[in-house]
Amino acid sequence: MTERMTDVALPPVLTLRDLTVHRGAAKILDRVNLSLGQGETLALVGESGAGKSTIAVAIMRLLGNAKIDGTIELAGEGDLLALTERQMVKLRGQRLSMIFQDAGAALNPSYTVGRQLSTTLRRIQGLSKDAARERAVELFTSVGINDPEGRMSAFPHQLSGGMQQRVMVAIALAGSPDLLLADEPTSALDVTIQAQIVRLILTLTRERGASCIFVLHDLALASQSCDRIAVLYAGQVVESGPAHDVLEHHRHPYTQQLKSCVLEIGTKTLTAPEGTVPSHAQMPPGCRFSTRCPRALPRCAGEAPPLVPVRSTAAGPLDHHIACWNPE
Amino acid sequence: MTLPPQAPNAPPVQPIFELIEVEQVFEVPKPGRPLFSRDTVGLRALDGVRLSIRKGTSLAIVGESGSGKSTLLRVLLGLDKPSGGRALYRGKPIGEARAQGTDFARDVAMVYQDARGSLDPRMTIGAILAEPLRHFNIVPPEGEAQRIAHLLDRVGLPVDAAERFPSGLSGGQVRRVAIARALASEPSVLVADEAVSGLDVSTQAQLLTLLQSLQRDMGLTLAFITHDLGVASYLCEEIAIMYLGRIVETGPTDAVLNAPAHPYSAALRAAAPQFFEPLSEPLPGEIPSPLDLPKGCRFSTRCPVAQSDCQSKDPQLGKLGSGRAVACIHPITQA
Ligand SMILES: Nc1ncnc2c1ncn2[C@@H]1O[C@H](COP(=O)(O)OP(=O)(O)OP(=O)(O)O)[C@@H](O)[C@H]1O
Numbered sequence: 001m002t003e004r005m006t007d008v009a010l011p012p013v014l015t016l017r018d019l020t021v022h023r024g025a026a027k028i029l030d031r032v033n034l035s036l037g038q039g040e041t042l043a044l045v046g047e048s049g050a051g052k053s054t055i056a057v058a059i060m061r062l063l064g065n066a067k068i069d070g071t072i073e074l075a076g077e078g079d080l081l082a083l084t085e086r087q088m089v090k091l092r093g094q095r096l097s098m099i100f101q102d103a104g105a106a107l108n109p110s111y112t113v114g115r116q117l118s119t120t121l122r123r124i125q126g127l128s129k130d131a132a133r134e135r136a137v138e139l140f141t142s143v144g145i146n147d148p149e150g151r152m153s154a155f156p157h158q159l160s161g162g163m164q165q166r167v168m169v170a171i172a173l174a175g176s177p178d179l180l181l182a183d184e185p186t187s188a189l190d191v192t193i194q195a196q197i198v199r200l201i202l203t204l205t206r207e208r209g210a211s212c213i214f215v216l217h218d219l220a221l222a223s224q225s226c227d228r229i230a231v232l233y234a235g236q237v238v239e240s241g242p243a244h245d246v247l248e249h250h251r252h253p254y255t256q257q258l259k260s261c262v263l264e265i266g267t268k269t270l271t272a273p274e275g276t277v278p279s280h281a282q283m284p285p286g287c288r289f290s291t292r293c294p295r296a297l298p299r300c301a302g303e304a305p306p307l308v309p310v311r312s313t314a315a316g317p318l319d320h321h322i323a324c325w326n327p328e
Numbered sequence: 329m330t331l332p333p334q335a336p337n338a339p340p341v342q343p344i345f346e347l348i349e350v351e352q353v354f355e356v357p358k359p360g361r362p363l364f365s366r367d368t369v370g371l372r373a374l375d376g377v378r379l380s381i382r383k384g385t386s387l388a389i390v391g392e393s394g395s396g397k398s399t400l401l402r403v404l405l406g407l408d409k410p411s412g413g414r415a416l417y418r419g420k421p422i423g424e425a426r427a428q429g430t431d432f433a434r435d436v437a438m439v440y441q442d443a444r445g446s447l448d449p450r451m452t453i454g455a456i457l458a459e460p461l462r463h464f465n466i467v468p469p470e471g472e473a474q475r476i477a478h479l480l481d482r483v484g485l486p487v488d489a490a491e492r493f494p495s496g497l498s499g500g501q502v503r504r505v506a507i508a509r510a511l512a513s514e515p516s517v518l519v520a521d522e523a524v525s526g527l528d529v530s531t532q533a534q535l536l537t538l539l540q541s542l543q544r545d546m547g548l549t550l551a552f553i554t555h556d557l558g559v560a561s562y563l564c565e566e567i568a569i570m571y572l573g574r575i576v577e578t579g580p581t582d583a584v585l586n587a588p589a590h591p592y593s594a595a596l597r598a599a600a601p602q603f604f605e606p607l608s609e610p611l612p613g614e615i616p617s618p619l620d621l622p623k624g625c626r627f628s629t630r631c632p633v634a635q636s637d638c639q640s641k642d643p644q645l646g647k648l649g650s651g652r653a654v655a656c657i658h659p660i661t662q663a
Pocket residue numbers: 023028046047048049050051052053054055
């Protein structure tokens with residue numbers, strides 16, 4: 001495996017500043033600020049429609065005709081939103097790559113998985129046909145596919161969901177990206193297979209010193225696999241910081257609510273929160289959680305709270321952020 | 329854990345459902361057969377399933393994809409006749425009970441995983457709920473509207489939901505409608521296939537607290553397929569863990585999850601996400617094909633504690649005491 005020479009030695013690898021995305025009248029991301037250091041793993045958590053996939057797809061610059069404001073800085077490349085599509089094509093797969101939620105749909109049903117991986121290798125690494133094939137077998141081995149030679153000629157439907165997801169991991173890592181985006185890579189899989197895939201992604205990205213953004217909906221899994229966590233609600237980051245601070249010393253009422261809904265083995269009491277996320281047409285202009293928040297103040301619905309640093313413990317670091325007028 | 333108030337202290341009563349050595353074999357195209365050949369082989373989706381479901385209990389059925397959970401539910405509902413063994417409802421073969429008229433259909437209600445797909449998009453929610461009320465003569469026509477309002481209220485939907493169509497409701501609301509429809513016939517048994525999976529945690533919490541209160545207040549018997557051990561532990565008194573067409577361990581949920589006796593149960597337990605615990609060492613490999621069952625114990629290809637005799641003997645579900653049973657030659661014993 002060849003070491004990538006990065007000309008930028010200093011973290012962070014990725015910084016999002018005031019990333020805002022509109023689809024029609026709906027503001028589906030609202031001033032998202034996040035950063036990710038080299039070798040770090042960040043979990044994006046939050047409920048359906050919160051904008052987790054939108055963030056990942058925006059970083060890949062694959063959002064189509066949505067209106068995007070703000071900046072997406074990738075170390076060494078500057079603002080991705082300022083690059084041409086041609087420049088982006090070169091980055092995708094090489095510096096950034098993405099594992100999509102539904103591996104079955106992301107793979108092309110009419111080509112063998114070996115051919116799909118070799119094609120990627122030839123495109124991004126400029127390998128010859130034979131060299132690509134050899135490298136593909138190596139990659140299949142490294143993602144734990146038994147009989148990698150034999151599986152090269154398998155079509156996607158001949159593989160189980162877990163095996164398809166391994167193929168996706170191999171394709172995503174083909175160009176040794178320094179940032180991997182994994183959008184719910186395991187939610188369609190069984191728990192034992194899920195554990196295999198999460199471990200696999202972590203081991204491989206750590207080996208390569210790569211950074212990783214995991215879209216997850218399981219907070220416990222996020223705590224086990226990620227250094228940092230960003231909690232999203234209706235397109236806004238409401239709390240972010242080191243995993244331990246966010247999950248154990250959370251200050252935002254929504255993080256508290258999410259956490260209280262987690263069922264661990266042995267949980268016998270559960271208090272269900274009221275209500276649902278408002279539609280975009282009915283979104284309050286201020287704090288988007290204000291329609292459901294037990295701590296809401298009169299100002300909350302009208303004035304959007306900024307994301308500001310907080311100390312979760314007296315001596316704690318200042319990289320824990322919340323957006324709330326009345327934190328816990 | 330404490331038993332719920334309605335726990336019977338009377339002598340054992342007839343279970344609602346009893347499965348004795350149930351087998352379900354599907355004829356499927358033989359792998360690798362020539363294009364137009366009709367060769368088939370038998371796929372053993374259920375293979376020697378023994379299970380009894382007591383009145384008023386809540387049972388979680390868990391296991392990897394393809395382990396036979398949905399096939400088992402179809403047998404319980406009488407939708408498929410098992411190809412072997414006996415499947416009884418209150419002591420009578422399920423097929424017979426079902427054929428004898430409306431009692432079975434009224435008493436045993438189902439909540440499907442694909443709630444939206446199970447509701448007719450051209451009918452209003454009110455019309456969807458009225459159907460079982462009329463079919464089973466639950467209320468006289470003049471009481472229908474009031475009963476529908478009551479059902480909607482029971483599942484936490486606003487009364488005006490009756491005028492809406494399924495397309496006007498969110499995923500969580502549609503699942504509530506499916507539960508309301510299942511409750512309309514006043515069943516004593518509710519069977520649910522992944523009724524809360526894929527939902528947001530807050531919606532899931534809303535539905536689980538609802539199901540728990542229904543189960544407790546109405547004394548419903550609940551059979552609940554889930555792959556989430558946290559859900560099983562919260563909602564269900566008992567658990568049945570399936571692997572490749574067989575129940576490999578059953579018993580009170582807390583006892584089984586706190587001290588699993590079957591190595592597969594232990595692996596499932598270890599793979600369940602837990603706050604700040606190191607990620608578990610995953611089980612090697614994938615679930616084998618039911619067309620090519622391993623020799624001897626069917627878990628032996630992945631079992632971390634397999635011994636030499638595991639490939640020669642096929643362990644059957646045997647009693648372990650305290651209501652527990654396990655199918656393993658070398659069960660884990662807790663020190
Ligand atoms: N192609 C699209 N056109 C219009 N709106 C869209 C489109 N894709 C997403 N949205 C909207 O953008 C918002 C954010 O969606 P996104 O898919 O990013 O959420 P998510 O957090 O990934 O949710 P999930 O957990 O369900 O995957 C939602 O309100 C969604 O309805």
